Amino acid sequence: MRRAYFKTSWIAAALVAPQLLIIFVFFYWPSAQAVYWAFTLEQPWGGGNTWVGLQNFRNILSDPYYWNSVRASFLFAFGSTALAMGMALILALFADRQLRGYKAYRLAVIWPYAIAAPAVGLAFRFIFAPGAGLFSYLNTLYPGLWDPSVSGTQALLMVTIAGAWKLVSYNFIFFLAALQSIPRSLTEAAAMDGASVMRRMRDIQLPLMAPTFFFILVINITDSFTDSFGIVDTLTGGGPARATDLMVYKIYSDGFRGFDYSGAAAQSIILMGLVIALTFVQFRYVERRVHYT
Amino acid sequence: MAEIRIDKVSKSYGKEKALMQGIDLTIMDGEFVVILGPSGCGKSTLLRMIAGLEAVTGGTISIAGQVVNDLEPRERGCAMVFQNYALYPHMTVAENIGYALRVARVAKAERMARVAMVAGSVGLTEFLDRKPGQLSGGQRQRVAMARAIVREPKVFLFDEPLSNLDATLRVQMRHEIRKIHNRIGATSVFVTHDQQEGMTLADRLVVMNKGTIEQVGSPEEIYERPASTYVAGFIGSPAMNFLPGEIQGGAVILENGIRLPVPGLSGLDGTMVQVGLRPERLSLTGPGRGQISARVDFVEELGSARLAHVLVEDIAISVLTGDKLAIAPGDEVGIAIAPCVVQLFDGTTGKRIETAAHAAQQVETVS
Numbered sequence: 001m002r003r004a005y006f007k008t009s010w011i012a013a014a015l016v017a018p019q020l021l022i023i024f025v026f027f028y029w030p031s032a033q034a035v036y037w038a039f040t041l042e043q044p045w046g047g048g049n050t051w052v053g054l055q056n057f058r059n060i061l062s063d064p065y066y067w068n069s070v071r072a073s074f075l076f077a078f079g080s081t082a083l084a085m086g087m088a089l090i091l092a093l094f095a096d097r098q099l100r101g102y103k104a105y106r107l108a109v110i111w112p113y114a115i116a117a118p119a120v121g122l123a124f125r126f127i128f129a130p131g132a133g134l135f136s137y138l139n140t141l142y143p144g145l146w147d148p149s150v151s152g153t154q155a156l157l158m159v160t161i162a163g164a165w166k167l168v169s170y171n172f173i174f175f176l177a178a179l180q181s182i183p184r185s186l187t188e189a190a191a192m193d194g195a196s197v198m199r200r201m202r203d204i205q206l207p208l209m210a211p212t213f214f215f216i217l218v219i220n221i222t223d224s225f226t227d228s229f230g231i232v233d234t235l236t237g238g239g240p241a242r243a244t245d246l247m248v249y250k251i252y253s254d255g256f257r258g259f260d261y262s263g264a265a266a267q268s269i270i271l272m273g274l275v276i277a278l279t280f281v282q283f284r285y286v287e288r289r290v291h292y293t
Numbered sequence: 294m295a296e297i298r299i300d301k302v303s304k305s306y307g308k309e310k311a312l313m314q315g316i317d318l319t320i321m322d323g324e325f326v327v328i329l330g331p332s333g334c335g336k337s338t339l340l341r342m343i344a345g346l347e348a349v350t351g352g353t354i355s356i357a358g359q360v361v362n363d364l365e366p367r368e369r370g371c372a373m374v375f376q377n378y379a380l381y382p383h384m385t386v387a388e389n390i391g392y393a394l395r396v397a398r399v400a401k402a403e404r405m406a407r408v409a410m411v412a413g414s415v416g417l418t419e420f421l422d423r424k425p426g427q428l429s430g431g432q433r434q435r436v437a438m439a440r441a442i443v444r445e446p447k448v449f450l451f452d453e454p455l456s457n458l459d460a461t462l463r464v465q466m467r468h469e470i471r472k473i474h475n476r477i478g479a480t481s482v483f484v485t486h487d488q489q490e491g492m493t494l495a496d497r498l499v500v501m502n503k504g505t506i507e508q509v510g511s512p513e514e515i516y517e518r519p520a521s522t523y524v525a526g527f528i529g530s531p532a533m534n535f536l537p538g539e540i541q542g543g544a545v546i547l548e549n550g551i552r553l554p555v556p557g558l559s560g561l562d563g564t565m566v567q568v569g570l571r572p573e574r575l576s577l578t579g580p581g582r583g584q585i586s587a588r589v590d591f592v593e594e595l596g597s598a599r600l601a602h603v604l605v606e607d608i609a610i611s612v613l614t615g616d617k618l619a620i621a622p623g624d625e626v627g628i629a630i631a632p633c634v635v636q637l638f639d640g641t642t643g644k645r646i647e648t649a650a651h652a653a654q655q656v657e658t659v660s
Contacts, residue, residue, distance in 0.1 A: 185379035188346050193393035193440070194367035203392070207383045 031272070037265035044259035056266035065242060066250070066267070073247040076160050077224035083164035084220055085213070088171030093201060095172075096179040106176070113169035117230025124162040125235050148236065152243025155236050159244045162231050163224060171216050178212035179205060218282050225275050247271050295357045295370070295447035295480045296322045297343060302352035304338055304504075313338060313504035316352070320497075325474050325481045329491040330501035331527070336484045337452055339501070343482060344373050344450050357447060372441035373450040377457060378433045380425040386412070386436050387421040393444045411443045415469070431462045442473065449474070451483040455490060467493060488528050492516070500524050522643040525569050525636065531600055534575075534610045536568040537640060545637070549606045551585060555635050557648045565640030572613040574634035577601060577620065583627030589620050603628065 038056055040049040060066050091109055095102045112120070126132070130139055130147040138145050148155040182205055190200045229248045232238060238245040238253060245253070247267065255264025297320040304313040313335045320326045328336045341347040343354055345366035353360050361369050372393075380389050388395075391408040399407070412418050415435040425433055434454065441449060451470070455463045471494055474481050485491055491498050492512040500507045500515060500523075508520040519525035525533050536553075538545040540561045544554045545568055553568065580586060587603035587610065601612045601620060605628075612628060620626065637646040 183377070183379065185375045185377055186381060188366075189373070189375060189379035189440075190381075190392070191346065191366045192344060192371065192373045193444070194396045195392075196367070199396060203396075204381060210383075 034265040034268050037262050038269045040262060042261040042265075044261070049262075052262075056262050057270070060263060060266055060270065065245070068242055069245045069247050069250045072156060072243065072245060073225060075156060076163060076228060076244075076246055077221055079160040080163035080167065080224050081217065081220040083160065084167035084171055085216060087164065088168045088175050088216075091168070091172050092175035092179055093205070095176050096205075097197075109172050110169050112166060113173070115166070117166060117227070118234045120162055120166050121231040121234030124158065124165070124231075128158045128235075149240055152240055155240055155244045159228070159232055159235055159246075162235060163228055166231070167220055167223065171220065174212050174216055175209065178209040182208050214282070214287055217286065218279055221278055221282070222275055225271065225278075247274075296320065297448065297480060297482070298353075298355045299339070299343070300353045300355070302339070302342065302349055302354060304335070304342065304347070304350045311350070311504065316504075316506060318499060318506065318509065320480060320482060322480055323478045325471070325483065325494060325496045326499060327483045327485060327491040327495035327497075328499045328501060329485060329488060329527070331486055334501045335504040336486075336501050340373075340450050340452055340482060340484045343369075343448070344371050345369050370447040371450050372444050372446035372448070373452065374437045374441050374454040376453040378425075378437040378454075380433055380436055380440075382425055385422050385424055386417060386428070389425065389436055390417075390439045390443050393440065397444075407443055408439075411439045414442070415439050415473075430458050431466065434458060434462075434466055438470070438473065442477065445477075446479060449479050449481040451481065451485075453485050454483075456485070456487070463490075470494065488530065492528070500527060502527075518645065519569075519636070520645050522567050522569065522638045525638065529571055529573075531572045531611055531613060533636075534568075534570040534572060535638075536570070536608055536610070538566055538568055539640075540564045540566055545635075547605075547608065549608060551605060553584060553630070553635070554632075555637070555648060556632050561646070564646070566646065567638040567640055567643070569636035569638060570610065570630065570634065571636075572600065572611045574631070575610070575612045576629045577603075577612055577614050577616075577618060578627040578629050580625035580627055583629040585628045585630065587626055587628055589622050589624045589626055591622050592620060601626075 037049070039051060039053060041052045041055070042049045095106050095109070128135060128146075128148055130136065130149070135146045139147070146154060148158045186204055186208075187200050190204045195203060226248060228246050229252060232244055232246055232249045233252075236244040238249050248271065251264045251267045251271065254260045254267065297318075299316055299318040299320075302313065302316040303311050305311040316339060328339060330336045338347055342349050343356075345361065345364060345368075349362050353362055355361060356369055356371070381392065384392065387405075387408050390412060391404050394404040394407060408421070409418070412421055415438055417432065417435050417439060420428060420432060420436075425436065428436065434457075437454065454470075455466055458466060467490060470483075483490075483494055495512055497509060498512050498515050499509050502523050508515055508524045510518075515524060515528055519528060522535060526535065536545075536547050538547040538553070540546075540558050540563065542562065543556070543558045544552050545558075545566060546552055547568070555568075577583075585605050587605045590602045590604050590609065592602070593600040595613075598613050598615045599618075599620075601614055603610055603612060603626060610628065635648070637648055638644065639646055
């Protein structure tokens with residue numbers, strides 16, 4: 001790669017300044033504010049705060065509702081990541097085989113990425129509504145089979161599927177690109193070596209996609225932990241009985257509904273720490289097993 | 294026995310006009326056949342159709358008496374060496390070589406033994422634990438070869454396997470490929486655009502052009518008796534001289550009026566021809582002697598010989614001369630052309646015209 005050096009450093013500083021300013025205004029400043037709030041007690045209607053040290057954190061960590069939220073978040077994050085990666089991989093493998101009509105199909109699969117999370121949530125609310133469509137029919141046949149407004153497990157499953165659906169298209173783009181960057185002659189060589197289509201996927205294509213898998217894994221996990229608010233808000237509102245009260249959603253409801261700014265700030269700090277820790281673990285332990293060509 | 298029969302094979306992509314039409318070729322069991330042609334002539338496509346990597350549009354391909362048109366590559370018993378080697382980057386050399394055996398569920402102990410043996414035969418024993426990325430070009434080439442050999446295939450297919458190597462290595466690998474063939478004796482089809490590779494490796498050479506076969510024959514046959522101007526120009530280095538002319542009264546009258554006597558042209562008066570003269574079959578003599586007089590334009594020093602570019606009025610001819618004559622640009626010289634070195638091709642179709650001189654020469658070489 002070509003590197004450019006600036007003789008006068010103020011030009012370089014001026015060029016990176018806009019980017020740094022944006023990051024500062026939208027990340028460092030609010031983060032610093034959240035850290036400050038997390039150690040103080042903020043009055044609901046404003047007007048001064050009191051330093052309380054670790055009191056907020058103690059309250060959160062001794063709250064069974066919070067641990068319920070952590071559990072739901074992990075189930076959601078790992079469930080939707082696994083589902084999204086699995087689905088995207090299957091779709092990408094099909095698209096890569098260039099079966100008939102794959103071009104139209106490829107475009108159709110990419111579209112959902114452009115849809116906002118609340119819209120996704122709304123669409124899935126209709127799809128999974130127990131009183132209309134497919135599920136009303138199934139409910140008539142087997143009464144009480146499906147009702148996510150009553151069953152916590154079903155609600156979490158529904159949120160997980162909706163979350164995964166939104167990630168599938170993003171993953172698909174990357175998986176397809178990874179598949180297409182594998183030289184055709186490699187799969188041909190494997191075919192000459194006697195490997196069937198499935199065998200070639202397993203022995204040649206999947207191992208060579210490992211770097212992409214790793215990247216998508218990190219992105220999806222992070223995304224599932226931090227970007228699930230829209231779907232939860234439109235689909236379940238955290239219910240029933242807090243079954244889908246994911247960490248992000250709890251921050252919102254505690255902070256802006258319960259006016260517990262300090263508790264919400266402390267939760268944000270914990271969530272941020274959790275995502276950083278998870279990413280670190282992935283880089284430390286998963287990336288080692290990835291083969292970069 | 295693995296004889297390959299290619300019968301009226303054609304290939305086209307979609308609705309476009311045929312890339313290849315009516316290819317007929319029989320490759321005998323144990324034969325080393327080289328398919329030679331410029332890029333885009335369809336030689337690789339033909340090889341890939343034999344391998345089963347491309348569908349055959351029309352006609353049939355059979356291997357060892359069995360029509361293989363609808364068989365998967367793995368059912369055909371062919372091994373292929375690719376141009377870019379196509380080694381699996383995430384596997385070690387041993388895993389690369391042994392992959393076919395692993396797919397075929399050969400027991401591990403036997404697999405290791407066979408891999409070790411083949412690796413030894415191509416000098417890879419100490420590299421078995423390396424990944425392809427840690428090997429040099431020549432070593433990768435050997436791995437690709439070993440991967441093909443280990444399966445003990447009926448047929449070896451080579452798709453320009455040497456074109457990514459540097460010149461020295463290419464010659465060395467060429468020798469090794471021929472040695473391996475001599476040892477194993479499997480039917481081999483080798484595709485290349487390098488005429489030297491083709492001439493040196495082949496039992497039989499197939500020259501292709503624009504999706505058709507121009508000529509099939511032994512390397513010597515193709516060099517001595519090219520079937521067309523295309524083959525004549527493609528084979529031989531430096532390239533053959535072509536002089537357009539017309540046959541009149543037992544001689545060829547060149548475009549600039551110069552008369553080139555050629556024996557055995559009776560009955561061909563009025564035919565437009567291309568006269569083919571191989572530079573290495575011509576020689577320079579003193580001015581006024583030889584069949585044509587010419588003037589030296591410039592001289593290329595090749596080390597072992599010199600390539601003199603001379604002008605016969607406005608027609609340029611190159612002459613390869615082993616004598617280190619003191620010739621300089623502007624010198625008047627004569628060109629000695631033995632009747633038997635003159636090759637004639639039809640002026641319009643480019644097809645070879647047999648002359649009595651060649652018949653005589655044939656007798657001469659035989660006796």
